[in-house]
Amino acid sequence: MSLWIINGNVWNEASGSLESKHIRVENGKIEAIVDGGTTPDTGGAQVIDAQGKLVSPGFIDMHVHLRDPGFEYKEDIATGTRSAAKGGFTTIACMPNTRPVTDTPETVKYITDKAEQVGIVKVLPYAAITKNELGRELTDFAALKEAGAIGFTDDGVGVQNAQMMKNAMALAKSMDMPIIAHCEDDSLVEGAWASEGEFSRKHGLKGIPNESEAIHVGRDVLLAEATGVHYHVCHVSTEQSVRLIRLAKQIGVRVTAEVCPHHLLLSDEDIPGLDDANWKMNPPLRTPRDVQAVIEALEDGTIDMVVTDHAPHSAEEKARGVQLAPFGIVGFETAFPLLYTKFVQTGQWTLGFLLQRMTADPARVFRLPTGRLTQGAPADLTIVDLNSERTVDPSTFASKSNNTPFGGWKLSGWPVATIVDGVVVWSE
């Protein structure tokens, strides 16, 4: 199986610019990257002409919800991986808040087997820290690792008990596995859905305070320091969390962190009103000051990577009214165009910076063999049309769900083909 991707524009970090290259793929691996210009002898190989397009390492998303098993009316592994591929993602790591919760080797195996059969991108499963994500009893870490789990998390809820978290970290450390934390102290949230800020004040709502997230971050970096575990903070959204992670990194704690496009682009003041639950997610949209803080944290490396937290929910669930609707928005099919249009086209970031935070950085943090265009690496590639502008139309999503606040946004940077291990798994 040979494939040539010719005339594509590849980011060169050394020169800080795009350069025309031909990429040869052999048996699912990158065999050679040669200078563009004269068309190479491609023999009988499959040829993709990427003239005028960006060719990037496939995007990596370390925080997604595929809803399979148990909530297949929201998404399943077939539709979720198609939605990911359409967004240019070639590796995704799925959260264990499924039904049953991914807290046994059998459920981990169900996910990896089904991903093998019907998935079109690489699916890496996380397993739960506690049984049923109830915070009462640790899962069998050794058996879950053996079954293929790549880390432990109770995403969807925070681990409320400090001793439980410390035990989890010590056990994870002993088997060289990371702890991935949804940071939220329930006692400070209780029933609120919007951040403490202009929006909650204007509408007379009880607000979610920033400390509800940062208290867990602070507790956990201390526990990570004590145990030596690799501790990864989910969907960072507040200035206070950023401050604590920055300090923890400075003193050598093994902490890493992620941020979602919506927390980089939207604040509570953008929420149009109380009618549309597509603006309800966890963590909530915070104040403009927090948005500025997470942008700066991503820029200076305090936050290591971008993730989508793709969280599909049905139209019916989201129509229950803001108080009753579930938290979460879909993310795969808008992530790159949003960040490319709002940060790269505006000149705030280089294209290389954005690509790094979506490819090489997650690969570095989670020790994945992908995320770079290097000879011998798996040929996981994304081809992107950086120029043509299009309007986000949620009704066209490959996802089963279309719960997004970004409908109608005019964006550039749309993926046109996604390649996994040298095979075109999705193209326009």
Ligand SMILES: NC(=O)N[C@@H](CC(=O)O)C(=O)O
């Ligand atoms: N982010 C969300 O708003 N929702 C996630 C849970 C989570 O990521 O905490 C979900 O599973 O729907």
Ligand SMILES: [Zn+2]
């Ligand atoms: Zn979460």
Ligand SMILES: [Zn+2]
């Ligand atoms: Zn999540």
